[in-house]
Amino acid sequence: MLHSSSNSLRTRALKVASGAAAMIAIVVVWQICVVAFAISPGVLPLPSDVLRTLLDQQNFLITSASSTALNALTGLALAVALGIPLGWVLAQPSRIQAALSTTTLAAQIFPKIAVAPLFVVWLGFGVLPKVLFIFWLGFFPIMINSASGFTSIPTDLRDLATTLKLRGFRRFWKLELPFALPYIFTGIKISASFAMTAAIVYEFVGSSTGIGYAILQTQINLNTRLMFAGFFVVALIGFAIYGVVAGIERLAIPWHVSRRGQ
Amino acid sequence: MRATTDDVVALRDVSMVFGAGSRAVVALDRVSLTVGSNETVALIGPSGCGKSTTLRIIAGLARPTSGEVTVRTAGEGQGGLSMMFQTPALFDWRTVRGNVMLPLEVAGVNRAVAREEADRLVKVVGLEGFADHRPFELSGGMQQRTAVARSLISNPRLLLLDEPFGSLDAITRDQMCNELSAICASRPIAVVLVTHSIAEAIFLADRIFVMSARPGRMIREVRVPMARPRSVDDRASEVWVKLESELRAALVQ
Numbered sequence: 001m002l003h004s005s006s007n008s009l010r011t012r013a014l015k016v017a018s019g020a021a022a023m024i025a026i027v028v029v030w031q032i033c034v035v036a037f038a039i040s041p042g043v044l045p046l047p048s049d050v051l052r053t054l055l056d057q058q059n060f061l062i063t064s065a066s067s068t069a070l071n072a073l074t075g076l077a078l079a080v081a082l083g084i085p086l087g088w089v090l091a092q093p094s095r096i097q098a099a100l101s102t103t104t105l106a107a108q109i110f111p112k113i114a115v116a117p118l119f120v121v122w123l124g125f126g127v128l129p130k131v132l133f134i135f136w137l138g139f140f141p142i143m144i145n146s147a148s149g150f151t152s153i154p155t156d157l158r159d160l161a162t163t164l165k166l167r168g169f170r171r172f173w174k175l176e177l178p179f180a181l182p183y184i185f186t187g188i189k190i191s192a193s194f195a196m197t198a199a200i201v202y203e204f205v206g207s208s209t210g211i212g213y214a215i216l217q218t219q220i221n222l223n224t225r226l227m228f229a230g231f232f233v234v235a236l237i238g239f240a241i242y243g244v245v246a247g248i249e250r251l252a253i254p255w256h257v258s259r260r261g262q
Numbered sequence: 263m264r265a266t267t268d269d270v271v272a273l274r275d276v277s278m279v280f281g282a283g284s285r286a287v288v289a290l291d292r293v294s295l296t297v298g299s300n301e302t303v304a305l306i307g308p309s310g311c312g313k314s315t316t317l318r319i320i321a322g323l324a325r326p327t328s329g330e331v332t333v334r335t336a337g338e339g340q341g342g343l344s345m346m347f348q349t350p351a352l353f354d355w356r357t358v359r360g361n362v363m364l365p366l367e368v369a370g371v372n373r374a375v376a377r378e379e380a381d382r383l384v385k386v387v388g389l390e391g392f393a394d395h396r397p398f399e400l401s402g403g404m405q406q407r408t409a410v411a412r413s414l415i416s417n418p419r420l421l422l423l424d425e426p427f428g429s430l431d432a433i434t435r436d437q438m439c440n441e442l443s444a445i446c447a448s449r450p451i452a453v454v455l456v457t458h459s460i461a462e463a464i465f466l467a468d469r470i471f472v473m474s475a476r477p478g479r480m481i482r483e484v485r486v487p488m489a490r491p492r493s494v495d496d497r498a499s500e501v502w503v504k505l506e507s508e509l510r511a512a513l514v515q
Contacts (some may be wrong), residue, residue, distance in 0.1 A: 170368070253355070255447070
């Protein structure tokens with residue numbers, strides 16, 4: 001432990017500050033460009049106008065966005081709950097693995113967003129098809145990464161566990177899961193970024209609620225300001241979900257190489 | 263070589279074949295070996311001679327193609343076998359204490375008792391003050407010390423060592439050998455040591471088996487005529503030098 005904690009805190013604060021400064025710079029450049037080149041607000045609204053719309057329409061935006069976010073989180077949770085155990089099964093040398101790995105590879109390559117209309121045909125407009133669609137997109141990265149974590153356990157660790165008679169669920173809990181956690185979190189972070197995308201895509205094609213539906217409506221009404229306000233909210237939720245996952249990761253695997261010295 | 267009931271390990275005509283048909287490789291060819299209850303046996307030989315396979319068979323990690331394997335590790339107040347590997351094989355997510363107490367935890371020993379015992383062994387291997395450190399904060403030698411403490415905490419009757427100090431530098435290696443021989447001398451324990459270092463074998467073992475490669479065979483058994491534990495000074499002795507050249511000659515064959 002060569003670093004002091006105050007030092008690492010300062011590094012992190014500096015990181016956040018420089019990120020915020022970059023964002024502010026982009027907004028300032030945007031505002032200047034719209035004014036300087038006299039861009040029509042229907043094409044690109046002023047950031048200040050977007051901010052005003054955000055405040056004026058906050059109740060509508062919060063209501064729409066919260067149902068979308070809730071669906072995204074539910075779908076993601078389902079993907080985690082099923083992705084990890086199936087990843088474990090995939091990592092076991094057996095005939096199931098051979099069958100499963102071919103299927104998952106095919107499913108992995110297939111552009112999954114393309115089947116959103118089919119979900120609508122089969123399952124309609126409710127909450128369930130939305131959650132299932134989000135799960136469908138988020139599930140694969142978690143399963144594949146979990147499987148690669150479970151198969152990466154070094155022989156010496158496996159042999160140690162065997163000589164200690166560490167078997168069954170206890171072997172999973174004490175050795176396999178902790179070892180695979182860094183891999184699993186990589187999968188969850190990928191899926192977390194998919195979750196909002198999947199939720200919005202589904203609302204485009206099969207929903208009459210949610211922020212995705214609201215953004216689609218602004219296109220029809222040519223309300224670009226509200227559209228941009230929607231983008232802002234969507235980005236914010238995306239950040240928040242990713243931030244929560246990264247935060248849990250930080251707490252869960254403080255020993256991992258990627259976390260050392262942070 | 264007659265097996266007695268006192269033996270902790272007895273292998274009789276153990277053979278191991280990997281693969282099948284024309285691609286079959288005979289890893290072990292009718293290997294026989296016994297280890298007494300308070301005896302240290304070393305297996306030396308070129309890489310690929312099957313010494314690690316022999317150890318894995320004793321540990322129950324591999325099943326021989328043919329032959330008889332007897333391992334008796336039940337005993338009064340102690341029991342079981344422990345194995346040390348080429349890597350420290352520590353759980354990165356556990357502290358030194360957490361790693362050392364793992365065998366007791368798995369065996370269902372009371373947590374407070376296991377903790378106390380772990381702290382005691384952490385001291386024995388010279389890691390006092392590091393019990394709450396994680397493996398990545400330790401040097402390679404300290405990690406292997408943690409593994410030593412973990413392998414001794416269950417008070418095993420049989421300790422299997424698979425080139426445990428192979429990845430350490432020469433100085434740390436000598437130090438670890440010294441400490442291990444002192445620790446082993448302080449308790450009744452059977453040890454099987456796999457190594458490619460002749461010096462390490464002479465320093466630690468009562469008997470040394472020399473193995474040949476492809477197929478893996480026992481070609482020589484040598485008794486080390488020096489009292490244990492041995493000291494660094496013994497290395498200059500006539501007995502040591504003679505034994506070393508004898509073993510070197512056997513290995514070259």
